[in-house]
Amino acid sequence: xxxxxxxxxxxxxxxxxxxxxxxxxxxxxxxxxxxxxxxxxxxxxxxxxxxxxxxxxxxxxxxxxxxxxxxxxxxxxxxxxxxxxxxxxxxxxxxxx
Numbered sequence: 430x431x432x433x434x435x436x437x438x439x440x441x442x443x444x445x446x447x448x449x450x451x452x453x454x455x456x457x458x459x460x461x462x463x464x465x466x467x468x469x470x471x472x473x474x475x476x477x478x479x480x481x482x483x484x485x486x487x488x489x490x491x492x493x494x495x496x497x498x499x500x501x502x503x504x505x506x507x508x509x510x511x512x513x514x515x516x517x518x519x520x521x522x523x524x525x526x
Contacts, residue, residue, distance in 0.1 A: 441500070444500055444501070444504055447504055448504055448507065451504070451507045451508060451511050454511055454515075455485050455507075455510075455511055455514065458481075458511075458514050458515055458518050459478045459481060459482060461518055461522060462474050462475070462477060462478035462481065462518065463475060463478050465522055466478065481514055484510065485507065485510055485511075485514075488503050488506045488507060488510075489503055489507070
């Protein structure tokens with residue numbers, strides 16, 4: 430495993446850091462969904478959080494089985510998913526009265 434880590438190029442290390450930032454942002458958004466599910470007593474929001482988590486994990490899973498070979502493509506799709514979920518979260522939970 431140490432040889433694998435040492436063989437990474439600089440851009441791959443930055444890509445790993447970028448992926449962790451995306452994952453953290455997504456986890457924060459999912460926290461909002463779970464909080465709203467408890468606060469509003471709407472279990473559909475909890476189920477939506479589960480579904481969104483599965484949706485976010487889909488592309489990395491496809492990369493692991495070899496259906497997607499470009500790590501950059503995986504990160505771009507994850508970034509797009511994050512933006513879409515952030516916009517949807519804002520539209521659903523941040524309504525102006």
